[in-house]
Amino acid sequence: MNKILIQATDLSMKFEQKIIFQKLSFAIRQGDFFCILGPNGSGKTTLLRIILQQLTPTSGTLKSVVSLRQMGYVPQFRNLDADYPLSAKAFVALKLSHSLRPWLNRQEKDRVQQALAKTHLTAKQNLRLGQMSGGEKQHSYLAQAIVDQPQLLILDEPTASLDEQAKFEVMDVVQELNQQGTTVIFITHDPELLQRYGNSQRLILPGGNN
Numbered sequence: 001m002n003k004i005l006i007q008a009t010d011l012s013m014k015f016e017q018k019i020i021f022q023k024l025s026f027a028i029r030q031g032d033f034f035c036i037l038g039p040n041g042s043g044k045t046t047l048l049r050i051i052l053q054q055l056t057p058t059s060g061t062l063k064s065v066v067s068l069r070q071m072g073y074v075p076q077f078r079n080l081d082a083d084y085p086l087s088a089k090a091f092v093a094l095k096l097s098h099s100l101r102p103w104l105n106r107q108e109k110d111r112v113q114q115a116l117a118k119t120h121l122t123a124k125q126n127l128r129l130g131q132m133s134g135g136e137k138q139h140s141y142l143a144q145a146i147v148d149q150p151q152l153l154i155l156d157e158p159t160a161s162l163d164e165q166a167k168f169e170v171m172d173v174v175q176e177l178n179q180q181g182t183t184v185i186f187i188t189h190d191p192e193l194l195q196r197y198g199n200s201q202r203l204i205l206p207g208g209n210n
């Protein structure tokens with residue numbers, strides 16, 4: 001069995017008096033393609049925010065051997081305005097930008113190119129994100145999330161609202177990254193994606209419907 005990266009024990013979350021989930025226990029191991037399922041409002045994003053250390057659970061513990069720097073995050077699909085000014089390359093490079101040294105060194109530029117290549121964006125890297133298709137935008141978010149080579153990639157419904165072909169193209173990239181050793185945590189509502197990619201661990205959150 002691979003090493004445990006994240007161990008949750010009796011994890012519970014309430015917002016004021018509202019119970020979101022109770023006594024969740026699970027382990028995420030190195031190399032997992034770990035799927036989180038559950039109805040709207042069952043706390044999937046809340047659980048991700050606990051893993052990303054943006055929220056503290058009401059009770060229970062979450063132990064992680066992965067630092068925040070080693071986590072890459074792809075949010076739910078958000079459409080960007082058509083006049084969004086950055087190119088895909090500049091958008092990916094943003095993640096590596098420094099306040100003290102506002103340019104990238106050779107090694108960092110290579111990493112940007114590697115992330116663009118892995119997400120099949122090399123030929124489109126100079127296109128502005130605003131002009132890209134939904135699938136290409138989501139590839140750009142994925143490229144940005146992997147540019148500093150995270151150990152753990154966290155995806156919150158990354159393909160919601162994409163068409164069939166774009167959805168599989170994004171997920172094929174995620175699967176390749178997983179096969180190359182990146183651990184993946186993946187929220188989805190989509191039974192087709194689960195059947196096709198979710199052959200590893202699953203956590204089903206029971207609550208929901210606000």
Ligand SMILES: Nc1ncnc2c1ncn2[C@@H]1O[C@H](COP(=O)(O)OP(=O)(O)OP(=O)(O)O)[C@@H](O)[C@H]1O
Pocket residue numbers: 015020038039040041042043044045046047210
């Ligand atoms: N900061 C907060 N303060 C109060 N309530 C919150 C907060 N964040 C989330 N909630 C509530 O917690 C519940 C769970 O929200 P969450 O976004 O985690 O669910 P989800 O399973 O990801 O839902 P969806 O599938 O619709 O994205 C919802 O009822 C939401 O309104």
